[in-house]
Amino acid sequence: MSGTESRPIAWLDWLRYGPFLAQVIVTRRCNLTCGYCTEYDRTSAPVPFDTLRHRLERLRDLRTWAVALMGGEPTLHPDLLRIFSTMHALGFRRRMMTTNGLLLTEELVEGLNDTGLTHLNLSIDGVKRNATTVKVLDTLGRKLDLLAERARFEVVVSAVIGSAPGDEVIQVAEFAQSRGFMPRLALLHDAQGRIGASAEERAVYADVKRVLGRRATRYDVARPGELLAEQAHDYRERLIRDGEAPFRCRSGARYLYVDEFGMVRWCAQTRASFGKNLFDYTLEDLRQQFYSGKPCSATCCVGCVRTVSAVDQWRSQRPEPD
Numbered sequence: 001m002s003g004t005e006s007r008p009i010a011w012l013d014w015l016r017y018g019p020f021l022a023q024v025i026v027t028r029r030c031n032l033t034c035g036y037c038t039e040y041d042r043t044s045a046p047v048p049f050d051t052l053r054h055r056l057e058r059l060r061d062l063r064t065w066a067v068a069l070m071g072g073e074p075t076l077h078p079d080l081l082r083i084f085s086t087m088h089a090l091g092f093r094r095r096m097m098t099t100n101g102l103l104l105t106e107e108l109v110e111g112l113n114d115t116g117l118t119h120l121n122l123s124i125d126g127v128k129r130n131a132t133t134v135k136v137l138d139t140l141g142r143k144l145d146l147l148a149e150r151a152r153f154e155v156v157v158s159a160v161i162g163s164a165p166g167d168e169v170i171q172v173a174e175f176a177q178s179r180g181f182m183p184r185l186a187l188l189h190d191a192q193g194r195i196g197a198s199a200e201e202r203a204v205y206a207d208v209k210r211v212l213g214r215r216a217t218r219y220d221v222a223r224p225g226e227l228l229a230e231q232a233h234d235y236r237e238r239l240i241r242d243g244e245a246p247f248r249c250r251s252g253a254r255y256l257y258v259d260e261f262g263m264v265r266w267c268a269q270t271r272a273s274f275g276k277n278l279f280d281y282t283l284e285d286l287r288q289q290f291y292s293g294k295p296c297s298a299t300c301c302v303g304c305v306r307t308v309s310a311v312d313q314w315r316s317q318r319p320e321p322d
Contacts, residue, residue: 007061009283014063017286020308021094022064022256023268026052026083030073032100034125035132036163039268040072047260049079053086055262058278062286064256066094068121070268075103081111088116096121100135101143106150113152120147121156123186124172126164133163137175148179158184161205173208185209185236186303205240235306244298248317250309252289256281266294267302291319 030040157176238245
């Protein structure tokens with residue numbers, strides 16, 4: 001570990017600048033090689049449990065409200081249940097994980113129930129396997145049925161536009177609703193977090209939105225006070241229509257992406273743009289990054305960043321006087 005003595009920031013400072021959501025990479029390794037993904041490898045060792053515990057303790061001291069385990073594929077981590085038990089003991093209000101779902105078993109689901117997982121996020125690309133993806137209903141149907149039957153946590157299923165025929169995306173959305181999952185809608189983006197939807201994909205987007213209704217535009221990433229709000233203007237529609245949808249990005253403050261090396265980044269798509277060791281991260285860093293304009297914000301389609309930034313859109317990007 002490096003540098004700054006660990007002590008909690010004040011609640012008022014957290015209200016002004018502090019993290020609502022941190023995404024923590026527990027392993028970069030993945031059991032899949034999806035053709036569109038740039039966030040995995042096949043060789044990395046998992047981050048050691050003690051290292052992750054220290055990082056979680058620092059996130060607690062920053063008063064982070066929700067933590068999501070990410071990869072690679074988090075279920076490859078041998079200490080996954082110990083990590084969730086630690087997250088529960090440290091008092092994070094939301095304890096989340098994004099997974100491809102292929103390694104879920106009845107034993108693991110029951111373990112996640114017992115250790116306090118609150119939200120599980122999966123993205124489903126279509127119905128049938130293709131050259132790009134195997135994250136489809138034909139592969140994951142039994143796993144999803146297991147979750148519907150046994151999970152005591154909320155399951156969020158994203159229907160993804162961009163790697164399968166449009167009618168399959170609609171089937172995924174309907175399947176998610178039929179099993180009682182929280183359905184969401186996502187579009188594939190490039191390594192820089194930009195989308196470039198074709199005319200066909202725009203039509204599919206409109207069709208799936210009709211299937212999901214208002215739930216397609218709800219914010220469903222954890223925020224203080226269980227705040228769920230509808231977007232006044234759907235940023236995805238503006239990105240599709242205009243190619244940009246400017247907003248005041250608060251990554252590095254309201255949202256922290258902690259990579260496998262313990263570096264805080266703006267997000268997965270901008271890992272080369274900014275970085276600072278989590279153990280050196282202070283209130284002043286939160287304040288600086290809260291007000292820092294990000295050059296990629298106008299074309300960004302990273303939903304979790306936009307969601308946690310939404311509550312502060314009324315606030316200027318100019319720093320307030322001390």
